[in-house]
Amino acid sequence: MLKLENVHKAFGGVIAVDHVTLDFAPGSLSAIIGPNGAGKTTLFNLISGRIKPDGGRVVLDGEDIAGVHATEIVRRGIGRAFQVASIFPTLTVSEALTGAVLSHRRRTLTLAGRFHRSGLDERVSEIMTLTGLEAQADTLSANLSHGDQKLLDIALAIALEPKLLLLDEPTAGMGPDERWLMIERVQALWRTGGMTLIFIEHDMDIVFKIAQTIRVLKYGAVLAEGPPAAIRENPEVIEAYLGAPAEETAS
Amino acid sequence: MKHETFLKDVAIGIGVVLLLALLFQVITDPGIHDLIIKTCIFGLFALSLNLLVGYLGLVAFGHATGFATGAYVFGLLMQTGTWTIPAAMGVAVVAAAALAAVIGAFCIRAREIYFAFLTLAFQMILYSAIISFVSLTGGDQGLMGGYPKPPFLGIDLSRPFDYYLFVCGVTVICVILLRQVIQSPFGYALRMIRDNHERSYFLGIQVKLYQWIAFVIASALAAVSGVMMSLFVTGAFPNFAYWSMSAEPLFMILLGGMQTFLGPLLGAFILQLLNDLVTEHTRYYGLVLGLVILFFILGLRRGLLDVVWDKVSDRRRKAGTVRPASPVTGDAEARERS
Numbered sequence: 001m002l003k004l005e006n007v008h009k010a011f012g013g014v015i016a017v018d019h020v021t022l023d024f025a026p027g028s029l030s031a032i033i034g035p036n037g038a039g040k041t042t043l044f045n046l047i048s049g050r051i052k053p054d055g056g057r058v059v060l061d062g063e064d065i066a067g068v069h070a071t072e073i074v075r076r077g078i079g080r081a082f083q084v085a086s087i088f089p090t091l092t093v094s095e096a097l098t099g100a101v102l103s104h105r106r107r108t109l110t111l112a113g114r115f116h117r118s119g120l121d122e123r124v125s126e127i128m129t130l131t132g133l134e135a136q137a138d139t140l141s142a143n144l145s146h147g148d149q150k151l152l153d154i155a156l157a158i159a160l161e162p163k164l165l166l167l168d169e170p171t172a173g174m175g176p177d178e179r180w181l182m183i184e185r186v187q188a189l190w191r192t193g194g195m196t197l198i199f200i201e202h203d204m205d206i207v208f209k210i211a212q213t214i215r216v217l218k219y220g221a222v223l224a225e226g227p228p229a230a231i232r233e234n235p236e237v238i239e240a241y242l243g244a245p246a247e248e249t250a251s
Numbered sequence: 252m253k254h255e256t257f258l259k260d261v262a263i264g265i266g267v268v269l270l271l272a273l274l275f276q277v278i279t280d281p282g283i284h285d286l287i288i289k290t291c292i293f294g295l296f297a298l299s300l301n302l303l304v305g306y307l308g309l310v311a312f313g314h315a316t317g318f319a320t321g322a323y324v325f326g327l328l329m330q331t332g333t334w335t336i337p338a339a340m341g342v343a344v345v346a347a348a349a350l351a352a353v354i355g356a357f358c359i360r361a362r363e364i365y366f367a368f369l370t371l372a373f374q375m376i377l378y379s380a381i382i383s384f385v386s387l388t389g390g391d392q393g394l395m396g397g398y399p400k401p402p403f404l405g406i407d408l409s410r411p412f413d414y415y416l417f418v419c420g421v422t423v424i425c426v427i428l429l430r431q432v433i434q435s436p437f438g439y440a441l442r443m444i445r446d447n448h449e450r451s452y453f454l455g456i457q458v459k460l461y462q463w464i465a466f467v468i469a470s471a472l473a474a475v476s477g478v479m480m481s482l483f484v485t486g487a488f489p490n491f492a493y494w495s496m497s498a499e500p501l502f503m504i505l506l507g508g509m510q511t512f513l514g515p516l517l518g519a520f521i522l523q524l525l526n527d528l529v530t531e532h533t534r535y536y537g538l539v540l541g542l543v544i545l546f547f548i549l550g551l552r553r554g555l556l557d558v559v560w561d562k563v564s565d566r567r568r569k570a571g572t573v574r575p576a577s578p579v580t581g582d583a584e585a586r587e588r589s
Contacts, residue, residue: 048453074455086453088446091439099436099443103454108440109461111432114256115439156454 001026001196002164007046007056007066016042018220019056029190029197031207034217035241040200041083043217044166048080049073060164079162083169085149089142093133093152096141097124100159130192131155132185147178151185158189167199171206179203183210204242208232216241260430264423271419275412284415286527290520291422292479297503297515298429299472304501305509306433307465308445310363312497313370314473316354316377319492320347321474323381323388326487329398336403344474351470352463359462371494378492393488400482408482418479425475430512432468441465502540506547508554517556
């Protein structure tokens with residue numbers, strides 16, 4: 001469903017993404033790992049249209065979307081959540097989600113009717129149930145806990161009913177228990193949503209537990225890719241990132 | 252108070268106009284009438300600017316462009332002696348909106364302070380044009396000599412009561428329309444852009460398009476206040492397009508509050524009241540105004556109605572009803588972060 005062909009991006013003299021070629025199967029759940037500065041987030045930015053690649057093709061369902069504007073890429077079915085939760089501080093959870101659903105249904109340009117009577121309550125509470133935010137419906141986004149802000153960020157992407165969902169470190173900044181709760185939610189979303197999911201993650205326990213395929217980036221290039229078992233044994237990956245096999249779970 | 256329907260807003264609006272009509276009959280002091288008229292004119296001017304400042308997070312320094320365009324186009328048309336007031340008013344507002352559509356297309360490309368100054372640059376171009384195009388605009392003398400105010404629909408704007416009621420009525424209609432904009436899905440998209448424009452892009456919202464539309468709407472409403480101002484002075488003057496005319500609605504927003512819908516209207520009232528009271532006693536109007544603004548910014552750190560609204564919702568929260576605090580004010584940090 002998503003193919004990266006020879007995608008290249010440099011910032012000044014620094015090569016952030018170095019001729020990356022990757023193929024993501026429809027409905028798959030894959031992880032991107034790699035040390036800091038390996039170009040993981042840049043790769044997401046290239047896919048989602050935040051930045052344009054210097055070269056190469058980003059092919060979504062047979063169409064090259066490299067260089068297409070971010071809002072248009074959203075319309076074509078790519079949703080994303082951010083490493084630092086990107087939310088709307090002054091809106092309540094249900095307001096933010098209503099806004100996202102309205103945008104998805106192309107109704108945000110309407111001057112008639114009232115936002116609070118847009119008849120989307122059902123869909124919004126469905127999303128809140130999926131993401132476990134129902135208790136926070138009327139809480140201002142700024143007042144949510146860190147974990148709930150990350151959930152809201154994901155919920156906003158879910159509201160767009162994406163074919164492809166990009167999650168940039170969904171568990172960043174969370175304690176161990178919270179992490180597992182979050183990752184179970186993400187897994188459940190993926191199962192029920194029938195979408196393709198790619199996530200960036202530093203917690204190797206999580207990566208090896210849930211990812212079907214793992215891509216390892218280093219200095220912007222693909223170091224290795226394959227199922228968890230193969231990655232775990234890959235000597236190059238161990239040397240570059242995982243450390244000695246005995247401490248393979250260190251993150 | 253929070254999510255009223257359009258019809259309820261209309262009902263409240265009608266009530267307010269009736270009340271103001273009654274007030275005119277009870278209090279016969281023309282000074283008070285003028286105070287209310289000016290509060291309406293500048294209140295609408297400030298409210299329209301607050302669509303950009305408060306709801307979209309775009310500070311514009313050149314909002315008087317719409318105001319002056321409305322006043323001059325209206326004044327010029329009326330001076331021909333062949334136009335009816337509603338027709339001239341319509342053309343004036345459309346002209347200001349069209350000008351804003353062009354100016355806005357340039358300005359929204361710039362971010363924040365650059366946007367603010369770009370709008371001011373366009374305003375100063377308009378000011379220069381008004382000053383130099385003497386044969387049409389009367390240059391620095393303004394549109395002199397007055398113009399006829401032909402009655403329409405039984406309304407004769409040369410009669411004080413008719414004019415007073417006309418201003419109150421038009422203002423209330425515009426306020427209801429503005430409230431509809433703010434409470435519509437479009438209005439919430441503006442809040443989303445204000446809070447986090449980056450995230451808005453990734454929800455499929457074309458940020459620049461929304462900013463442009465809001466800019467045009469705000470300018471059109473500013474033109475309405477410009478038209479009412481022109482009727483007040485039976486003319487139009489170049490100071491309508493001078494930079495200080497754009498600073499006034501910003502002061503009103505600061506004084507009255509930008510997070511509460513009617514804050515800028517209260518700000519306009521405070522400023523007009525100050526103007527009346529202070530100039531009666533001293534020449535140092537600017538000094539007093541400066542001190543008052545300092546008090547609001549350093550002391551209250553937000554507008555008066557914002558403070559009141561925060562207090563009310565604090566009390567409500569303590570009493571157990573849910574709706575959390577005021578939008579924005581308490582969450583400056585969170586806004587910065589995202």
